[in-house]
Amino acid sequence: MYPIVTAAEMRELDRAATEELGIPAIVLMENAGRAIAEEIAALSRRCGQGRNPEGGLAVSPGERPSGCFAEGSDAQGRTDADRAAKGGARSGGLTIRTEAAPGPVQPGAEYWIVLVGKGNNGGDGLVAARHLREAGFSVSLLYAAPPESLTGEAAVQRDIAAALGVPAAVYRGGGYDFTGCAGLVDALLGTGSSGAPRGLFAELIAAANASGLPIVAADIPSGLNADTGETHDPCIQAEVTVCLALLKRGLLQYPGSGAAGRVALRSIGIPADLALKQGLSVHWLAPAVLERRLGVDPGRRRAADGHKGTYGHVLVAAGSLPMSGAGLLCARAALRAGCGLVTWALPGRVLPSAVLAAPELMLADAGGSEAGEWTAESADRLLELAGTRDVLAVGPGIGRFPGGAQWLRRLWEEADVPLVVDADALNLLAEVSYAGWRRTRPVVLTPHPGEMARLAGIHTAEVQRDRIGLAIRYAAEHGVTLVLKGAHTVIAAPDGRAFVNTTGHPGMATGGAGDVLTGMIAGLLAQGLDGIQAAAFAVYLHGQAGERAAGRRHDPSSIVASDLIEAL
Numbered sequence: 358m359y360p361i362v363t364a365a366e367m368r369e370l371d372r373a374a375t376e377e378l379g380i381p382a383i384v385l386m387e388n389a390g391r392a393i394a395e396e397i398a399a400l401s402r403r404c405g406q407g408r409n410p411e412g413g414l415a416v417s418p419g420e421r422p423s424g425c426f427a428e429g430s431d432a433q434g435r436t437d438a439d440r441a442a443k444g445g446a447r448s449g450g451l452t453i454r455t456e457a458a459p460g461p462v463q464p465g466a467e468y469w470i471v472l473v474g475k476g477n478n479g480g481d482g483l484v485a486a487r488h489l490r491e492a493g494f495s496v497s498l499l500y501a502a503p504p505e506s507l508t509g510e511a512a513v514q515r516d517i518a519a520a521l522g523v524p525a526a527v528y529r530g531g532g533y534d535f536t537g538c539a540g541l542v543d544a545l546l547g548t549g550s551s552g553a554p555r556g557l558f559a560e561l562i563a564a565a566n567a568s569g570l571p572i573v574a575a576d577i578p579s580g581l582n583a584d585t586g587e588t589h590d591p592c593i594q595a596e597v598t599v600c601l602a603l604l605k606r607g608l609l610q611y612p613g614s615g616a617a618g619r620v621a622l623r624s625i626g627i628p629a630d631l632a633l634k635q636g637l638s639v640h641w642l643a644p645a646v647l648e649r650r651l652g653v654d655p656g657r658r659r660a661a662d663g664h665k666g667t668y669g670h671v672l673v674a675a676g677s678l679p680m681s682g683a684g685l686l687c688a689r690a691a692l693r694a695g696c697g698l699v700t701w702a703l704p705g706r707v708l709p710s711a712v713l714a715a716p717e718l719m720l721a722d723a724g725g726s727e728a729g730e731w732t733a734e735s736a737d738r739l740l741e742l743a744g745t746r747d748v749l750a751v752g753p754g755i756g757r758f759p760g761g762a763q764w765l766r767r768l769w770e771e772a773d774v775p776l777v778v779d780a781d782a783l784n785l786l787a788e789v790s791y792a793g794w795r796r797t798r799p800v801v802l803t804p805h806p807g808e809m810a811r812l813a814g815i816h817t818a819e820v821q822r823d824r825i826g827l828a829i830r831y832a833a834e835h836g837v838t839l840v841l842k843g844a845h846t847v848i849a850a851p852d853g854r855a856f857v858n859t860t861g862h863p864g865m866a867t868g869g870a871g872d873v874l875t876g877m878i879a880g881l882l883a884q885g886l887d888g889i890q891a892a893a894f895a896v897y898l899h900g901q902a903g904e905r906a907a908g909r910r911h912d913p914s915s916i917v918a919s920d921l922i923e924a925l
């Protein structure tokens with residue numbers, strides 16, 4: 358169910374499919390090439406180079422050609438026009454399609470060139486060329502290496518293509534004239550590549566990008582690190598990536614996600630049971646994964662006889678005089694996440710101005726300084742309040758104050774409720790070594806990349822280099838549920854499970870969006886979800902709210918955090 362694999366895990370699965378089950382590798386390659394050809398045909402029908410042989414399938418300029426998320430539904434809420442308006446940010450949407458792309462193909466003599474590497478990725482491209490010809494496309498091959506250097510199944514495909522008379526040329530360097538071509542298939546490098554593309558491969562990738570033609574990548578864009586999402590220079594900038602068998606980690610992590618364009622995940626005949634048996638622990642956060650793997654009810658059904666006590670009571674310790682809004686956003690979001698009651702504890706000096714800011718909230722004076730800041734002594738009051746609440750969320754807008762780390766340690770060790778730690782509380786955590794802090798109840802940390810860098814003692818660029826890998830390691834080493842925020846948020850559990858979310862919208866990059874997420878996680882914990890369930894579901898819903906908020910505004914750049922709460 359939508360595992361996300363490393364190249365090594367994919368190789369092991371390929372090996373098991375061929376050696377243990379006896380599925381011939383050439384069959385997998387055949388399925389892969391056919392799937393690529395089908396996606397090209399579907400792209401051709403949708404975009405149609407201005408043509409629309411079937412009437413109704415072509416998409417007018419400005420509309421998304423197909424960029425869909427799970428099972429055909431739009432979870433991205435973003436049109437090509439949006440992306441163009443925002444400087445061409447690419448969506449990286451996923452089209453999960455495991456059956457043949459539907460409908461007849463009448464492409465006339467649309468001409469595509471397949472760029473062929475020397476490994477099995479090239480073999481996939483050779484099969485695709487054959488199926489494209491069958492579908493009526495005009496196709497030629499451009500080998501990046503002497504065809505004689507191909508081996509195994511790829512060599513078999515080379516010979517079939519030659520026997521069929523598919524026109525072929527060998528790239529000799531010095532650029533290439535793609536005039537008259539409607540699109541390119543990138544079958545240069547797949548999961549067997551290592552390091553930056555070399556020599557003529559690099560030249561061809563650069564030429565393909567410079568052509569401005571739509572590129573359909575086989576499995577991964579050539580030049581992408583399949584595990585981390587780093588892009589080498591050069592890296593294919595694909596319109597569509599036809600990901601074979603299982604999602605590769607690099608396709609869901611930026612900048613790789615941007616280079617991949619829309620990702621179409623296609624089955625190639627490796628049985629799902631085999632993937633299950635491998636015990637893969639990283640998954641794409643699709644609705645089916647939420648429901649069946651995480652045991653969350655996406656419909657959020659409520660008991661007919663439920664009452665406010667049924668859905669839990671959140672305690673939010675957040676906000677200070679200059680940043681009271683952070684606390685308000687967090688507390689309101691907890692309510693919107695469906696918990697029964699929320700108590701917002703804040704410095705007494707700020708409390709009068711919070712009265713009636715949200716009539717549904719209960720307010721509690723947590724003490725604090727004359728200046729409306731938090732003080733270490735407020736831990737006693739918070740612990741007293743937490744004794745009759747179900748969850749404690751700390752951090753948004755609390756600022757820095759003397760004894761802050763010790764204050765946090767007391768909450769960490771003594772509050773006998775699940776704890777969500779965000780924002781300034783994460784910075785307090787980063788200043789100490791908390792490995793020895795005792796904790797029996799779940800704790801969820803929600804850093805953005807900058808906070809994650811401080812927690813892990815590394816640079817932000819290093820955090821972004823391999824977000825999935827880092828999140829998994831950190832969560833396991835520290836016994837926490839980690840929500841590493843940013844485009845395609847990663848949620849990692851202490852037991853090694855991790856989920857990558859793809860709902861959301863670039864318009865969500867706005868102050869307070871994180872405070873809203875913290876409140877939502879707390880609100881779901883209060884309703885009895887465990888740490889990873891609450892964190893993953895909240896991230897998913899938060900992204901959906903962002904998509905809805907973007908849809909409601911004339912310009913998605915004008916989304917503010919309150920819009921996310923209203924869109925829940």
Ligand SMILES: NC(=O)C1=CN([C@@H]2O[C@H](COP(=O)(O)OP(=O)(O)OC[C@H]3O[C@@H](n4cnc5c(N)ncnc54)[C@H](OP(=O)(O)O)[C@@H]3O)[C@@H](O)[C@H]2O)[C@@H](O)CC1
Pocket residue numbers: 371372375382385386389474475476477478479480481545546547548549550551552553554555556558575576577601625
């Ligand atoms: N059963 C299966 O396995 C299935 C696999 N499938 C497909 O196979 C793909 C994996 O195939 P793969 O393992 O053959 O590797 P692949 O990426 O095609 O090329 C490696 C070749 O490139 C070269 N090379 C490496 N790095 C380089 C660089 N930086 N710059 C330049 N050259 C470089 C290297 O040659 P070398 O330079 O080492 O001589 C090597 O020969 C996978 O993504 C999927 O598409 C599907 O068909 C389903 C069944």
Ligand SMILES: [K+]
Pocket residue numbers: 478543544545546547574575576577578579
């Ligand atoms: K490729």
